[in-house]
Amino acid sequence: MIKLAERRIPGPRSVELLQTAREYEPPSMADQIPVVWDHAEGVWITDVDGNIYLDFTSGVLVTNVGHSNPEHVAAIEKQAHRLLNCYSFPTPERINLSKKLVELLPENIDRIFLLTTGAEATEAAIRIAKRYSGKHEILAFYGAFHGRTYGPMSVSGSTNTRRKFGPQLPGGVMAPYGNCYRCIYGKTFPECDYYCIKALDRIIESSTTGDMGAVIVEPYQGTAGFVFPPKGWLKELEKWAARRGLILIVDEVQSSFGRTGKLFAIEWEQIKPQMICLGKGIGSGVPTSALAGESKIFESMLPGEMSSTTGGNPLSSAAALAVIDIMKKEDLPENSRIQGEHLLSRLTALWKKFEFVGDVRGMGLVIGIEIVKDKKSRNPDPALCKKIIRRCAELGLMLGRVGIYGNVIRVAPPLVIKQEECDIAVEIFSTAMDEVSRS
Ligand SMILES: Cc1ncc(COP(=O)(O)O)c(C=O)c1O
Numbered sequence: 001m002i003k004l005a006e007r008r009i010p011g012p013r014s015v016e017l018l019q020t021a022r023e024y025e026p027p028s029m030a031d032q033i034p035v036v037w038d039h040a041e042g043v044w045i046t047d048v049d050g051n052i053y054l055d056f057t058s059g060v061l062v063t064n065v066g067h068s069n070p071e072h073v074a075a076i077e078k079q080a081h082r083l084l085n086c087y088s089f090p091t092p093e094r095i096n097l098s099k100k101l102v103e104l105l106p107e108n109i110d111r112i113f114l115l116t117t118g119a120e121a122t123e124a125a126i127r128i129a130k131r132y133s134g135k136h137e138i139l140a141f142y143g144a145f146h147g148r149t150y151g152p153m154s155v156s157g158s159t160n161t162r163r164k165f166g167p168q169l170p171g172g173v174m175a176p177y178g179n180c181y182r183c184i185y186g187k188t189f190p191e192c193d194y195y196c197i198k199a200l201d202r203i204i205e206s207s208t209t210g211d212m213g214a215v216i217v218e219p220y221q222g223t224a225g226f227v228f229p230p231k232g233w234l235k236e237l238e239k240w241a242a243r244r245g246l247i248l249i250v251d252e253v254q255s256s257f258g259r260t261g262k263l264f265a266i267e268w269e270q271i272k273p274q275m276i277c278l279g280k281g282i283g284s285g286v287p288t289s290a291l292a293g294e295s296k297i298f299e300s301m302l303p304g305e306m307s308s309t310t311g312g313n314p315l316s317s318a319a320a321l322a323v324i325d326i327m328k329k330e331d332l333p334e335n336s337r338i339q340g341e342h343l344l345s346r347l348t349a350l351w352k353k354f355e356f357v358g359d360v361r362g363m364g365l366v367i368g369i370e371i372v373k374d375k376k377s378r379n380p381d382p383a384l385c386k387k388i389i390r391r392c393a394e395l396g397l398m399l400g401r402v403g404i405y406g407n408v409i410r411v412a413p414p415l416v417i418k419q420e421e422c423d424i425a426v427e428i429f430s431t432a433m434d435e436v437s438r439s
Contacts, residue, residue, distance in 0.1 A: 004396030010034045011049025033393040040067035043417050045398055053398040054425055056413045060400065064257050064281035065326045066416035072284060075322035076315065083314045088307050093317035100324055101292060104263060106272045111298045113291045114312030118253035118279030119147025121289040125249045125275045126151045132300040133213030133247060136170065140216050141177035143224030143404055146251050155216055158224065158404050175203045177221055178229030181359050189230040197236045214247035219265035222254040225403030226368025228361050235269045248273040257281030258327055258415045261337030261364030286319035332415040336364040339417050343367060346426045354433050356384055367411035380405035384436060391432035397425050
């Protein structure tokens with residue numbers, strides 16, 4: 001076990017490289033702990049100054065099979081020697097990956113379109129939903145994040161994503177998500193009886209042109225601050241969408257590949273969307289994404305109307321096939337569930353102890369710690385959140401920050417993490433929080 005010692009960050013080599021980064025890269029990229037990563041293995045990162053950190057970021061919920069997983073690396077290496085790209089000519093890797101994904105997804109899903117980034121997958125879903133339904137309006141949710149290109153941005157529910165980008169694509173209709181910690185209707189679950197789902201009819205009837213074709217939703221909201229809807233909420237949404245004849249698109253770019261304790265988050269409520277967007281963990285670091293869907297929906301696109309230069313390339317397909325094998329062999333979704341439960345219970349103790357910890361919530365290895373001014377007001381405290389994250393990094397724990405207000409600590413280690421490593425992280429959290437509470 002690695003023994004973590006306090007370190008001064010950034011170290012001299014990081015300082016030097018960060019200066020060069022400032023000269024050559026846009027400032028929009030710089031909102032992380034200011035250290036330069038050199039290499040990583042499993043759940044451990046080493047920066048260019050030789051400092052070691054326990055990784056609680058997985059990049060941004062990407063490296064689910066762990067950094068430099070030997071089996072993953074071997075598959076990538078082997079494929080790199082054989083064939084890297086052949087555009088949309090089929091390869092055994094691409095075909096096998098599509099087949100494997102269909103076998104793993106609900107039985108209504110029978111087609112896979114492979115792409116490179118999450119935004120490409122959600123963009124494709126939006127385009128296909130419009131073509132198939134012949135309708136241009138899409139329901140999405142306050143706080144949602146589906147990517148930064150114009151289609152997904154137009155159905156994203158946060159000003160942070162859209163700020164000063166001018167008019168968005170027409171048709172994005174926004175409604176409150178099942179966010180019980182900050183319920184916009186001031187209600188409490190379960191007494192509310194899914195009021196926010198019931199209110200959707202009124203939203204549609206009062207704010208659309210009557211041309212609604214689809215609904216896009218995250219199983220939990222990632223960028224909004226790891227917001228988990230109450231149990232049963234997604235099922236209620238599925239029923240509501242079916243009643244209205246809407247295509248249900250579930251954006252699992254972040255929540256899939258074991259992150260919540262199941263291979264896909266939709267398994268928790270056994271829902272069967274017509275389209276599912278996959279990304280991040282599917283390639284575990286090799287840029288890969290996919291749009292999974294029903295053949296009747298894909299058939300609305302003519303041959304040649306959907307393609308992507310690097311989508312489904314043999315390298316990313318081989319990497320994703322290895323990810324699926326590793327997930328199965330090591331039962332990483334189950335490890336995610338077990339370690340997640342352990343972490344959540346230990347972090348909940350911190351919630352009890354510190355007045356500024358407003359909420360601790362999660363499923364599997366995706367946990368949000370919401371930092372607030374005080375428990376009663378629930379007013380966000382992004383400055384304190386930053387301070388805690390910075391102190392944790394100095395103590396050897398690498399974290400990220402999310403939330404509409406930037407006040408949620410993002411807890412998301414690679415799914416190969418062991419219990420003793422979770423315990424190291426809790427000790428660091430506890431020390432950092434103790435210190436900031438005294439300062
Ligand atoms: C739910 C969700 N959808 C889509 C995206 C966009 O993915 P990418 O950054 O790969 O384009 C993200 C990225 O954070 C996401 O969390």
